[in-house]
Amino acid sequence: MSAEWFFKLKEYDSLSKMRINHLKAIKEQQARLESLNIKRQKKQDEVAELKSELHSLQQKYYESEKKMKSCEEQASRLKDIGGSEEKINAYIKEASVIENGLFEQLERTDGIHIELEEAKVFLKGLEKSFTEIEGEVKEEIQKHTLENSQVEMRMKLIMEELPDDFRRILESTLKKNLAVGPFTRLNNGSCFFCHWKISRVDESEIDMQRQLKICPQCSRIFLPYGS
Numbered sequence: 001m002s003a004e005w006f007f008k009l010k011e012y013d014s015l016s017k018m019r020i021n022h023l024k025a026i027k028e029q030q031a032r033l034e035s036l037n038i039k040r041q042k043k044q045d046e047v048a049e050l051k052s053e054l055h056s057l058q059q060k061y062y063e064s065e066k067k068m069k070s071c072e073e074q075a076s077r078l079k080d081i082g083g084s085e086e087k088i089n090a091y092i093k094e095a096s097v098i099e100n101g102l103f104e105q106l107e108r109t110d111g112i113h114i115e116l117e118e119a120k121v122f123l124k125g126l127e128k129s130f131t132e133i134e135g136e137v138k139e140e141i142q143k144h145t146l147e148n149s150q151v152e153m154r155m156k157l158i159m160e161e162l163p164d165d166f167r168r169i170l171e172s173t174l175k176k177n178l179a180v181g182p183f184t185r186l187n188n189g190s191c192f193f194c195h196w197k198i199s200r201v202d203e204s205e206i207d208m209q210r211q212l213k214i215c216p217q218c219s220r221i222f223l224p225y226g227s
């Protein structure tokens with residue numbers, strides 16, 4: 001009779017591994033979209049920064065142009081009234097320095113427009129892969145969620161079917177989250193995992209009488225020989 005329960009214990013364990021894999025797969029799918037989202041956000045931030053730079057450049061350009069014009073006007077006014085050559089030259093020089101600055105600003109403005117255009121193309125491509133990947137991701141998540149709910153239902157059923165002693169021991173062993181799972185076997189009279197020596201009496205109760213026992217050291221459940 002107990003052979004059947006040991007079999008169910010093992011099934012429960014393999015179902016819980018399947019469950020871990022489904023949840024992991026769901027997380028991986030979500031991460032695919034997340035990484036695209038991060039890329040998109042980064043590019044959108046860059047675009048916002050470029051636009052704000054463009055705006056202040058335009059402001060600066062407008063002011064510099066006004067200043068340059070006023071220098072030129074001053075120079076020509078002084079010329080008309082026969083003002084000092086030195087002052088006229090100073091205004092002309094200032095206007096020319098400002099003009100050079102205007103060229104630089106224009107160059108940067110062109111550069112920004114190119115970068116904005118590139119960003120637009122990049123974002124458009126990103127939207128396309130978003131649409132493609134979103135469909136795939138949705139499908140995969142749906143598939144794993146459905147399969148996982150079947151696995152969980154089966155786990156719940158097994159838990160309900162198990163006799164009290166099996167259920168109690170399985171529950172308390174699962175809580176310990178042991179590496180490689182909650183089961184062990186006898187190996188030359190010792191626990192396969194932690195090598196704890198088992199008494200002859202226990203050994204016969206586990207393997208011959210198929211009694212439910214846990215390792216006193218690592219708390220894994222002993223599966224009898226042949227189960």
Ligand SMILES: [Zn+2]
Nearest residue numbers: 191194215218
């Ligand atoms: Zn052990």
